[in-house]
Amino acid sequence: MSVLSTTNPDAYFDDRYRMVQAQLRGRGIRDERVLKAMLQIPRHQFVADEFKAQAYEDHPIPIGEGQTISQPFIVADGLQALALQGTESVLEVGTGSGYQTALLAMLSRMVYSIERHAALAKAAETILRGLEINNVKIVVGDGSNGIAEFSPYDVILVSAAAPAIPQALLDQLGENGRMVIPIGPQHSQELLLVRKRAGDATVEVMEGCRFVPLVGAGGY
Numbered sequence: 001m002s003v004l005s006t007t008n009p010d011a012y013f014d015d016r017y018r019m020v021q022a023q024l025r026g027r028g029i030r031d032e033r034v035l036k037a038m039l040q041i042p043r044h045q046f047v048a049d050e051f052k053a054q055a056y057e058d059h060p061i062p063i064g065e066g067q068t069i070s071q072p073f074i075v076a077d078g079l080q081a082l083a084l085q086g087t088e089s090v091l092e093v094g095t096g097s098g099y100q101t102a103l104l105a106m107l108s109r110m111v112y113s114i115e116r117h118a119a120l121a122k123a124a125e126t127i128l129r130g131l132e133i134n135n136v137k138i139v140v141g142d143g144s145n146g147i148a149e150f151s152p153y154d155v156i157l158v159s160a161a162a163p164a165i166p167q168a169l170l171d172q173l174g175e176n177g178r179m180v181i182p183i184g185p186q187h188s189q190e191l192l193l194v195r196k197r198a199g200d201a202t203v204e205v206m207e208g209c210r211f212v213p214l215v216g217a218g219g220y
């Protein structure tokens with residue numbers, strides 16, 4: 001049986017179910033694939049023992065190196081906006097704990113995820129391997145430059161805030177591609193949905209948010 005089976009619930013299944021009902025369905029997340037993935041992926045495995053009891057609460061949690069795993073609703077809202085069908089090639093900038101990486105892997109064909117902290121990248125890789133998630137390639141480096149080698153991407157998801165949309169990411173987004181990225185000053189940003197059509201980008205503001213900074217050439 002798959003380690004992600006919903007018929008083989010772990011000790012946190014009830015917490016996870018309540019998270020999905022109250023924080024996600026209750027606040028307008030309607031994409032059934034996203035809801036199912038968030039019911040299956042064991043979020044508590046991506047945080048340290050001292051934080052496991054809080055893993056399904058409605059807030060971000062520290063993951064080391066001064067970074068955080070995002071609040072469940074923000075993760076769900078970004079994933080829903082990307083409207084993944086299961087066929088996409090995805091670039092994730094800011095692997096962090098690897099939680100969102102695991103969700104992306106369930107919802108798309110292949111995920112390339114880049115993280116600047118080698119220790120976080122390594123920890124994420126170990127957890128994903130333990131969950132038998134294999135359609136992920138994690139790279140250590142500055143994701144504000146994207147990863148040209150595997151481009152173009154159907155979808156780009158950035159989980160750290162930048163002052164402006166990095167040109168390299170726009171360039172690596174394929175035709176009809178979608179990108180979700182938090183843009184704004186370091187202490188409060190807007191989550192943007194960017195769509196690329198015939199070479200032009202259109203931008204829709206989704207909501208206010210607060211992410212850790214994207215540190216690098218195209219970031220802070």
Ligand code: SAH
Nearest residue numbers: 069094096097100115116142143214215216
């Ligand atoms: N989605 C992640 C959230 C991680 S927080 C999760 O589910 O856990 C954002 C991450 O972006 C941090 O781990 C931080 O180290 C990373 N980051 C910041 N700037 C970066 C850059 N230029 N390239 C790659 N990763 C970066």
